[in-house]
Amino acid sequence: MSERRNRWRWNAGLVIGLALLSVVAIIAIVAPMLFSDAANIMGDRSQRPSGEHLLGTDAAGHDLLLRSLVATRLTLLMTVGAAAISVLGGIALGVSVWGLPARGREVALRAIDAIVAFPGLLLALVVAAILGAGGSSAVVAIGLSGIPYFARLTANLSAKIAQQEYVATARLMGVGPFTVSVRHMLPNMAEPLLVLAASNFASSLTAISALSFVGLGVQSPQYDWGKLLNEAIPSLLSGKAYEMVGPAALIIVTGLSAILIGDGLAAAANPNARSRRAPKATSHAPLPAVAPSSDALLRVRNLRVSFQGKEIVKGVSFDVARGEIVGIVGESGSGKTLTAMSVAQLLPENLQLTADELALGDIDLRSRAADRDVVHSMSMIYQDPGSTFNPSLKMGQQLTQVLTQHFGMAAGAAKKTMREAFEKVRMTEPDRRLRQYPYELSGGMRQRAMIASALATRPKLIVADEATTALDVTVQADILRELVGLNRELGASVMFISHDIGVVRELCDRVVVMYHGEVMEVLAADDLTVERATHDYTRKLLAATPELAIDWETVGEEHAR
Amino acid sequence: MTSPPITQILPPPQTTVAPAEPPRRSAWGRFIASPWASFLLRRAISLVAMFFALLIVAFLIVQLIPGDPAVAIAGSNATTVEIEALRTSLGLDLPLWQQFVGFVGGVFTGDLGTSFMYGQPVATIIQSRVPFTLALAAAAIVLSLVIAVPLGIVVGVATRAGKRSWLDATFGAVTGFIDSVPGYIMATVLVVLFGYGVGVLEIVPPAFSARMPVASYVLPVVALAIGPVCTVARVVRREMNVVLEQDYMRTARGWRLPAARRYLGWALPNLLTSTLTLSGLVLTGMVGGAIIIETVFAIPGLGTGIIRAILDRDYPVIQGLVLVIGMMAALVNLLVDVILGIADPRTLGGHHE
Numbered sequence: 001m002s003e004r005r006n007r008w009r010w011n012a013g014l015v016i017g018l019a020l021l022s023v024v025a026i027i028a029i030v031a032p033m034l035f036s037d038a039a040n041i042m043g044d045r046s047q048r049p050s051g052e053h054l055l056g057t058d059a060a061g062h063d064l065l066l067r068s069l070v071a072t073r074l075t076l077l078m079t080v081g082a083a084a085i086s087v088l089g090g091i092a093l094g095v096s097v098w099g100l101p102a103r104g105r106e107v108a109l110r111a112i113d114a115i116v117a118f119p120g121l122l123l124a125l126v127v128a129a130i131l132g133a134g135g136s137s138a139v140v141a142i143g144l145s146g147i148p149y150f151a152r153l154t155a156n157l158s159a160k161i162a163q164q165e166y167v168a169t170a171r172l173m174g175v176g177p178f179t180v181s182v183r184h185m186l187p188n189m190a191e192p193l194l195v196l197a198a199s200n201f202a203s204s205l206t207a208i209s210a211l212s213f214v215g216l217g218v219q220s221p222q223y224d225w226g227k228l229l230n231e232a233i234p235s236l237l238s239g240k241a242y243e244m245v246g247p248a249a250l251i252i253v254t255g256l257s258a259i260l261i262g263d264g265l266a267a268a269a270n271p272n273a274r275s276r277r278a279p280k281a282t283s284h285a286p287l288p289a290v291a292p293s294s295d296a297l298l299r300v301r302n303l304r305v306s307f308q309g310k311e312i313v314k315g316v317s318f319d320v321a322r323g324e325i326v327g328i329v330g331e332s333g334s335g336k337t338l339t340a341m342s343v344a345q346l347l348p349e350n351l352q353l354t355a356d357e358l359a360l361g362d363i364d365l366r367s368r369a370a371d372r373d374v375v376h377s378m379s380m381i382y383q384d385p386g387s388t389f390n391p392s393l394k395m396g397q398q399l400t401q402v403l404t405q406h407f408g409m410a411a412g413a414a415k416k417t418m419r420e421a422f423e424k425v426r427m428t429e430p431d432r433r434l435r436q437y438p439y440e441l442s443g444g445m446r447q448r449a450m451i452a453s454a455l456a457t458r459p460k461l462i463v464a465d466e467a468t469t470a471l472d473v474t475v476q477a478d479i480l481r482e483l484v485g486l487n488r489e490l491g492a493s494v495m496f497i498s499h500d501i502g503v504v505r506e507l508c509d510r511v512v513v514m515y516h517g518e519v520m521e522v523l524a525a526d527d528l529t530v531e532r533a534t535h536d537y538t539r540k541l542l543a544a545t546p547e548l549a550i551d552w553e554t555v556g557e558e559h560a561r
Numbered sequence: 562m563t564s565p566p567i568t569q570i571l572p573p574p575q576t577t578v579a580p581a582e583p584p585r586r587s588a589w590g591r592f593i594a595s596p597w598a599s600f601l602l603r604r605a606i607s608l609v610a611m612f613f614a615l616l617i618v619a620f621l622i623v624q625l626i627p628g629d630p631a632v633a634i635a636g637s638n639a640t641t642v643e644i645e646a647l648r649t650s651l652g653l654d655l656p657l658w659q660q661f662v663g664f665v666g667g668v669f670t671g672d673l674g675t676s677f678m679y680g681q682p683v684a685t686i687i688q689s690r691v692p693f694t695l696a697l698a699a700a701a702i703v704l705s706l707v708i709a710v711p712l713g714i715v716v717g718v719a720t721r722a723g724k725r726s727w728l729d730a731t732f733g734a735v736t737g738f739i740d741s742v743p744g745y746i747m748a749t750v751l752v753v754l755f756g757y758g759v760g761v762l763e764i765v766p767p768a769f770s771a772r773m774p775v776a777s778y779v780l781p782v783v784a785l786a787i788g789p790v791c792t793v794a795r796v797v798r799r800e801m802n803v804v805l806e807q808d809y810m811r812t813a814r815g816w817r818l819p820a821a822r823r824y825l826g827w828a829l830p831n832l833l834t835s836t837l838t839l840s841g842l843v844l845t846g847m848v849g850g851a852i853i854i855e856t857v858f859a860i861p862g863l864g865t866g867i868i869r870a871i872l873d874r875d876y877p878v879i880q881g882l883v884l885v886i887g888m889m890a891a892l893v894n895l896l897v898d899v900i901l902g903i904a905d906p907r908t909l910g911g912h913h914e
Contacts, residue, residue: 114611116842118890119849122883126618129871129879130625132633206743213745214856214868229745233857241753248746256741263737346811349722371817380815387808392830392904401826402816 014264020257024250028076031069039066046235048242055246058231067228068246075209075224076254078139078217083204085143087197090150095181097151098158109155115148123148124207128216135224138217142207146200153196157189164188191265198262202255209251225251297322297493298343298461301357305338305347305517312351313338314517320461325487325494327508327525329501331541335517336497337383340465343495344380345369360461375406379454381483383466385446389438396434399453407457421452424489425482444475451482458490465497480507501528501542513538596909600902604895615887619880620664624657634677634874668884674877678870683881686866691885693862698851698889700778701785702844709790710836713797718824720798721805732798736791744850748784748857755780781858785850789843796839800832807831833904841897845890852886863889 042061049056055064097108115123123145124138131137161167162185170180211217212226220227225247232243296319305313313335320326328336341347342358345365358365363373382388390398396415403414415434422430425448438446447467454462464483468476480503487494498504504511505528513520513535521535530542592598626633631648639647648654652663667673673683720729739747804810805828813827852864859865863882870878902909 114607114614117845117894118887119846121846121849121852122886122890125852125867125871126622126883129622129876129883131627132874133872202741210743210745210853214853216868216871229749236749236752236857241749244746244749248749251746252742255743256738259737259741344815346815349724371819375817380812382808382812382815384808388812390809390812390827390831392833393827398812401813401818401822405816405818405822 011264011267013260014268017257017260017262017264020253021261024072024076024254024257027069028073031066032073035066035070039063039070046240048240056240056242058228058243059235064228064243064246067223068225068250071224071228071247072250074135074218074222075205075226075250078135078208078224079201079205081139082142082146082208083197083201085140086146086150086200086204087193089143089147091154091186091193093147093151094154095158095185097155098162098185099178099181109152112148112152112155116152120145120149121207121210124211125216128211133216133219135212135218135222138208138211142204142211145207146204150196150200154189154193157192158185161185161188195262195266198258198265202258202262205251205255205258209247296320297324297361298495299357299359300339300343301355303339303342303355303358304353305335305342306352307350312517313342316514316517316519318512318519318522320493320495322460322493323487323491324510325484325496325508327504327511328495328497328514329499329504329511329528329541330514331499333516334514336514337465338517339514340463340495340497343461344378344463345374346380372406375402375457377459378461378463379457379459381447381450381454381462381464381467384470385443385450386470388450389446391438393437394434395436395438395441395449399434399449399456402453402457417456418452421456422449424455425449425452425485427452442475443471444478447471447475447479448482451479451486454492455486455490459492461493461495462486463495463497466499467496468503469498469500476503483507504528513541515541597902600909604898608891608895611891612884612888615884615891616665616668618887619883620661622880622883623651623653623876624660634876636874664880673881673884676870676875676878678873678875678878683877686878687863687881687885690861690863690866693860694851694855694864694889696778697781697785697855697860697862698848698893700782701789701847701851702893704782705786705789705793705844705847706840708786709793710797710832712790713794713836714801714824714829714832716794717798717801717805721802733795736795740788740791740795742788744784744788745853745857747787748781748854751780751784752857777858781854781860784857785847785854788850789840789847792843793836793840797832797836800835801828804828804831830904834901837897837901837904841894844897845893848886848890848893 039062041063043053043063044057045061046059047053047057047061053063053065055068058064058067093112097105097112100108124141127141127144128137131140167180167184170184175183208217209224209226209229212224213229215230218224218227223231228247229244232247235243298320300319301317303313303316304311316335316339318326328339330336338347338351342353342355343360343365345368347353353366355366360374360377363369363377365374389395396418399418400409400411400414403409403417404411407414409417418434419430422433427433427445427448433441433445433449441449450467462483467483468479471479483494483496484507486492496504496508505525508525510522511525511528512522513533515537520537521533523533523538527533528538528542530539533539533542623630623634629644631644631651631653632639634651635644635647652660655663671684673687675682676686679686716728716732719725720732742750810823810828813823818827851862852867854860855862855864856868863886867879867882867886869875870882
C-alpha cells in the first residue's frame, strides 16, 4: 500500500475540481443563512441585469442572483442523496451478483444489461409517475435509475478482482461470500469506484436538474437550480435569456468540477496512463556519398537506430546477395527485428534511423522511396500470423489490395492471381479461403496466405521476421518449405530473422549473429556449431540453445497427409 | 547461391487436388445456415421479452402508487361514491391477474385506454405525437454519427503515437467541456446564440399537431446531438489511436497502401465494432435526451406528452407512452446491433463486450 501512496500525484485537474467544488459547497452552506429572506423579496418584475440586480429579476420580481445562490443547498443535497442511492445500491447489487452461483450470476448480469440498455431517464420518469411530482420523489427516481449502470460497472470490477489469487485463496479457506466481498473485494475496488462515483455525481446533478427543469422535481415555493431554469423558459422564448444565466452557470461549474475530480483521481492513481510525449523527429544528418560497396542485392552499412537519443541498433553492416538466404540470429532485444524493420521501412515513427548505406538494388531505403518500387522489390512476412491480418476484412479483400494498388490489376485479375498463389502454396479450398475472415483460418493457413501474397508480388527480397516462431512444429516445417519454394521459384533473396538456431542452420546460406544491437560475426550456416563458430558470443549462444533433433522430412510428410 | 541441405529435406511439390465444390443452396438455405438466422431469432426473442417486461412495468405504474390508486387518481376532493365508481370503471376492484390480462389484451387489440384529461383514446394521442419525437431523435442520431466518426478519425490519426500533444489536449478539453454541459442548457445557449441573435431560425413551434417546418428542427437536433457528438468522437479517437498501433496496420504500410486506404479502408472497419457497441448506450440515451429537449422548444412530442401526463396523473397516457418510448429505445438498440453485425460478423455470435 505504501508503494501506492508514493505513486499518488496531484494534478491540475484534480486541484481545480476540488477548489471549484469547495466554493460551491461553501455557497451551499452560507447562502441560505444570509440570503433566504432577501431572495423571497418581490421587487420590480422582469428587470434586466443592473447594478442593483446583477442577474436581473424574474417574473415575480425575485432577485435571480440571490435565488441562484440560495438554491445551491437544496440542489446539492438532492444530488448527494440521489448519487448515494445509485452508488450504494449499485455497489450492493454489483457485488452481490458476484456472490451468486454461476448460473444465477449469468441471468442477473443479463437482466442488468437489459435495463442498462434503456435510457435512465425513462426509468426515472416511471418512478416519478408512481410517486408523483416532487423533490423527494425526484431524488428517489434519479437514485434508483442510476443503480443498474453502477451495478454493471461494479460487477465488471468484481469480475476482475474475483479472479485474483487472494480472493480464490480466501474462498478455499472457507471464508463466506459476504466476508470475501467486504474484506477483500471492496477495498481493492475503492479507487475505481471513487472515480465512478464522481462521474455519477455529475450525471445525478444533470438528471435532478432536468426533472426540476421539466416541472417534475421540486415544486413551488421551494426552488433548486432546475426549478429556476423551469421558471425562466417563458422568458427565454420571449427573448430574455438572462434569467437562465445564474442557475445554468452553477450547474455547469458544479458538474465540471465533479468531472475534473473524477478524471483527476483516475490520473492521480495511475500516472502511467497519461500519454507520453513523442520525441521531436530529428532531421537525418547529411549522409556521406558512399559508392555502392558491392553488387549485393541488399546492402546495409553502419545502420543505427535510436529511441529518444539512446541507440538500440549500433552500426550494423551486412549484405544479402541475389538468391541468397541470410539468417539473422540473436536473443530477444538484440536488435534483429529493428534491423529487419529498418530494411522494410516499417520502423515505428518515434525511432530515428541513420546509415551510411541502406539500399535494395538501386533503391535507397534511407529516403522515402517510391512506394511502387519498394512493393515490387520487397515483401514482408511477419512474426504473428494471428495479428498481421486485418480482422475486419476478408482474406481476399486484403490480399488483393496490394495488387490493385501497385500492380495495375483490376479486382478480378487480382483475385485470380491470389487464387493461383494460394494454390501454389498448397492452400486447401483457395476460393473459400479468399472469402473467409482471418479468424476463420488457422495460424499456419494465415502464414501461408502471407507467403502467397509475397509470391504474387514477385519480390527480389523477402524479409521474414520470426515467420515460424508462433507456429507449432509440424506447421513450421510446412511454412519453411514454402519459403524455400519462393526462394527457388522466384530466385528471391530471403532475410530470415529467427532465434531458432536449428532452423537457421538448415535453411540459410549465411548467418548474421547479433547481440545488443551489434553484429558479432557473419558466418556460413554450416559453421554455426559450437566447434566451428569463431566468436565467443556465438559459442555461448549455441551452447545455451537446447535443440530438438527434428527430422524435417518425416514431420513434413506426416503433416502433408 | 544454393542451399543444398534444404533441397534434400524437401519432399517433391505436390499437385493440388481441386476440392469438391460445396453443394449449391437456395438463398433461403444460405440464410438459414448463416449466423444471421440465429442472430435475428435471438434478437426477436429478446425484443418480445423486452416488450413483455415493459408491459409489466407499465402495468405496475398504477399498482405501485402509494396508498389507494383509486383515491390518488380521483384526487383529494373526490367523494367516496366517485372513488368507488372510478375503481369499478378502471377495473381496480378485480383480482390483480385479471387486471393484467385485461391490460395486456387491450394493448394487443390496440386499445391503450382513454386519457383521463382529454377523453381521447391513448392510441390517438400517441399517433399524433410520435412523428415529432421520431424525427427529432432520428435526425440527431444520424447527425451525431455523421459528424462524430470523421472527427474522431481525423483527430485520432493526427494524434497517433503521442504526436501533436497540443491537439490532444485541446480536443480533450473542448469535448470534455461540451460533454459536461447538460443538453437542456446547451439548448438554451443555442437559442440565445442563433434563435433571436441571428433571427434566421424559427424558435417558436407551431400549434399542436400541425406539421413543424424543417427549420424549427435545426436547433433542437443540434442541442440533442452536440453532447453525444463529443462522447462518440472521443471514443472513436481513442479507438483509432489503439487500432493504429496494431500489427495489421503495419501490414498495410508494408504493402504501401496509400494513407486514405489505410485509415478508411483498413482501420475504420475495426473501429466500428467498439464504437458502435459504446455508442449504443449513447444513442439510446438520446431517446431520453429528446424528452427533455422537447420541453425547451415546446415540441408536442412524446417527451412533453409524458411529462404533461405525469403532472396531470393521467395514468393511461403514461402507461402508453412508457411502452412506446421503451420500444423506441429497444429498436435503436436492435438497429445498432444489426449495423454491428453487418460491419463485423463476429459479433453475431453474441457475447461481445
